[in-house]
Amino acid sequence: MSALRSGRQLVAAVRALLVATVVLGLAYPLLMTGVAQVIAPARADGSLVSVEGSVVGSSLIGQSFTGADGDPLQEYFQTRPSASDYDGAASGGSNLGPNSEELVAAVGERRAAVAALNGVAVDEVPADAVTASGSGLDPDISPEYAALQVVRVAEARGVSMDDVQALVDEYTDGRDLGFIGAPHVRVLELNLALHERFGAEG
Amino acid sequence: MSATAAGWLQVAVLVIALVAVHKPLGDWMARVLTTDAAPEGPKSRLWPQGHWRVERLVHRAVGVDADAEQRWPVYLRSVLAFSLVSVLFLYLLQRVQQWLPLDNGMAAVKPGSAWNTAISFVTNTNWQGYSGESTMGHLVQMTGLAVQNFTSAAVGIAVAVALVRGFVRSGTDRLGNFWVDVTRAITRVLLPLATVAAVVLVLGGVVQNLSSGTDATTLAGATQFLPGGPVASQEAIKELGTNGGGFYNANSAHPFEGPSAWISLFQVFLLLVIPFSLPRTFGRMVGDRRQGLAIVGVMAGLATASLALTSWAQARAGGAALQLAGAATEGQEVRFGGPLSALFGTATTLTSTGAVNSMHDSYTPTGGMLVLANMMLGEVAPGGVGSGLYGMLVLAVVAVFVAGLMVGRTPEYLGKKLGRREMTLASLYVLVTPVLVLTGTAVAVTTDTGLGSLLNNGSHGLSEVLYAFTSASNNNGSAFAGLSANTPFYNTALGLAMAFGRFLPIVLVVALAGRLAAQGKAPVTAGTLPTHQPLFVGLLGAVVLVVVGLTYFPALALGPLAEALA
Incomplete structure (x- = not known):
């Protein structure tokens, strides 16, 4: 008797999951994809940035x-270290943990390298x-x-610090709505602007 | 504006939004989940406001009589049957994805990882031993993982509502109908909210496409792969349903999942909004909103204390490496900054979400201990969707019992006598997760195979293992991700921890609900402990802290506490 009742619940479960898969797993995401592609296609596709028709990255x-x-390109602003390169x-x-010896060593090396650069x-x-x-x-x-890198970039490109600083200011965002998150500089867009204004090489 | 001031302003805006939304949302959930006051027999008309047409279609497709109620063992069997079928289906889907459309060239997921992931998503844990962008095709993400994000949250709501009905009803053996409860939780709560949230996320820059990715040629001349995917639709329910499984490996730290600070704050709102609204639903359903207010008061008090401590610890940049760097920015995104990262980390571990916008393994020693301790609280402040409410109500039962012992009276909560059987169920509930966490950790750190997966050594290594079992057993899913958990040992051990950590408590809660519903209502007398006043709020908060403190203190002392004091 109990087995029979459990069997009935199992059948209902299979049917319920099928309905959920069709509605929540197909209809919902496909509909949202359609909506996204209409209301904000560029963002929905990953905020891609193109130069002369070819994709150079995403602004995000x-x-x-x-x-x-593997050495830093002097004429571009450098991004942060990345665990995934x-x-x-x-x-x-x-x-790595806050006391990890590996991390202590890495931070020490990076400090020296960034200071030297x-x-x-x-x-x-x-x-x-x-x-x-x-x-x-x-x-x-x-x-x-970014401020730390202005002199180096300006020298590498042989342009004035003021010109570089003006671009940095242009690509610096404050906190969202003035209080959410932290101020940040958008590096790819900044470097693209440098590239367009002053050319690839310094 | 200083970083600290901006940080607290973020919290203030979040709190205002939650306060504003919890009333209409809590009332709405009470309305759509309340059956007729006194069901006389199994065939009485239960749903005074009727069903939506689409719901009738679903009920017909499922083959369920929407106006028939279930006794507690049947309700429980429905929960377990639905979950079992879901695990099997999700396992199978991962194993055959390479033969299905939208596989993005992904191979079949390996059996151990597929089992672990299937259990993980069905139990609302979303522990991820795999890396999303290199393992799961879009079809599995959409029809497998995201579906469970909806249904596991709906199951949580159903179980919570069954327990509340236990308190509301008297002299009946019926608890409601699981299939109708789950359907309504989705059609009237989760799906509409997720749709709105997904649109907001898309406008904020979260990707939503079916592309398998783009190859870019970078300014420096290298090739960079930019992944695609239906992310926003999944991100919405991932947060809203307190699931937390990232589309990509880096979860909400990934710029395609968390493109900006305001989106990250919005995600914190999404993952808190249902858990903080359900106490209101509870208050409405038991006919005394003050009872809900007391519950939410305890939740909010614990959450505020935890957030303040974590923010303080993170701002101090403890730990040799972080002090050398000058700030706790390892594992943190520049656009989010310290305060928003601490807020996200606190919210995700106080609920059962487990999404991250910064890497907990690299938190300061004290900060890392606090996010771990948040989960050890049992995720009741406010906890997962549904599971937070039923967890806190079980602890309220314990608190009432403790108070009853102190003054020598028969304990009663909401007119229900808490006798030997009720207390046995509540006590077992409280014991389940600690037993899983501590046994699992002990086994892992005494075996070579368990120790082989550690990235960090010493006390931080112990913290990695302790974090993993705490996260799995409490169905959180966040990680001290240095642990290489995609091994046969951890896939199996953590899979078991997730399954037992989800379903043993559910069995106990539904059984408790059945016992309570069968009782009559005891009249309120001068000897009844009022459970809506500050005294009880303080008592319940103390019970939560004492139970956790006594249970986990030795383990914490050997792991994060030792590291923080070193």
Whole structure:
């Protein structure tokens, strides 16, 4: 008797799951995709950025600005360290603990490297410049880290600091609505603007 | 504006939004889930306001008589049957995805991982041993994972409502109809809210497409893969249903899931809004809104304390590496900043969500301990959708019993006598998760296979394992993600922890609901402990903290506490 009743619930369960799969698993996401493609197609497709017809990235996704040898390109603003090396197919953080020896060593090395690259003292290097983001794809840096890089970029490009600073200001966002989140500089768009205004090489 | 001031303003706006929405939403849920006051027999007309046409269609397709009620064992069997079928289907779907459309070239998910993931999503845990963008095709995400995001949340609401009906009703063996409850939770609450939320997310930049990705050639000349996917539709129910399983590996830290700070704050609102509204639903259904207010008061008090402590700990940047860097920015996104990351981390572990916008493994020692302790509270402040309410009500039963012992009276809650059988069920409920967490952790740290998955060593390594079993047993799903959990040992052990951590409490709660509904109503006398006053709010809060403190203190002392004090 009990087995029979359980059997009846199992049949109802199979039927209920089928209905849910069709309505919630197909109709709902497909309808939302349709709506998204109508109301905000560019955003729904990943806020892609194109130059001369070819996709160079997404304004939301960070990328590295290093040469083939892995060294930073002097004429571009550098993004943060990334646990995934800005691989869009493998997002994630380092997950190293706050006392991890590996992380202590990495932070130390990065501080020295960032200081040397920009010709500043190590204690002027801001925290976001030496720590990896949670996504591994952080598109932004702090205004402090951008400020640190202005002189280097201007010198590498042979242009005035004021011109570079003006672009940095243009691509700096405050907190959303003045109080949500943190101020940040949109690096890909900033570097694209540098590229368009002053060319690929310095 | 200073970062701290901006941080608290974020919290203030969030609280105002929750306060504004909890009334209409709580009242609405009470209205659509209340059956006729006194069901006389199994065939009385239960739903005074009737069914929607689409609901009639669903009931017909499911083959259920919507106006027939179930006794508690049948209600329970429905829950378990639905969950069992869901696990099997989700497992199968992952195993055959390579032969189905929209597979995006993904291979079949390996058996161990597929079982773990199937249990994980059906139990509202959304623990993820896999990495979304390299494992799951769009079809599995849509028709497998996202469907469970809806249904597991609806199951939570159904079980919570069954328990509330136990308090409301007297002298009946009927608890309602599981299939009707689940249908209504979806058609009248989850689906409409998710639709609105998905549109907001799309406008904020969350992606929503069926593309399998784009290859970009970066400014520096490298190739970068940019993934696609129907993310916004899934993100909406992932937060709203306190599920938390990310479409991508980095979860809500991924710029395609959490593109901006205001979207991240909106996600915090989504994951809190139903759990904080359900006490209002409870108050309406038992006919005394003050009872709901007392429950939500305890939840809000605990949540506020936890948030304040976590924000403080994160701002202090403890830990050798973070102090050298100058701030706790490891695992954190620049656009979110410290305060919003701490807010998200607190909200996601106080509910059963487990989504993250920053990586908990890299939190400061104290911050990491606090998000772990949030889950150890049993996720009742406010907890998961439905599970938070029924968890807190069981603890209220315990609190009433404790108070009864102190003054030497028969304990009663909402007119129900709490006798030996009721207290046995409540006590077992309280014991389930600690037993799972501590046994699982003990087994893992005493075996080579368990220790082999640790990324960090020493006390932080213990924290990784403790976090994993706490997260699984409480159906949270967030991780100290340094632990490599996609191994046969962890897939099995955590799978068992998730299944027992979800269904043993549900069995106990539905049985308790059945016992309560069968009782008559005891009249309120001068000796009845008022359960809507500050005294009881304080008592209930203390019971939550004491139970957790006594249970987990030794484990916390060896893991995060040792690290924080080192």
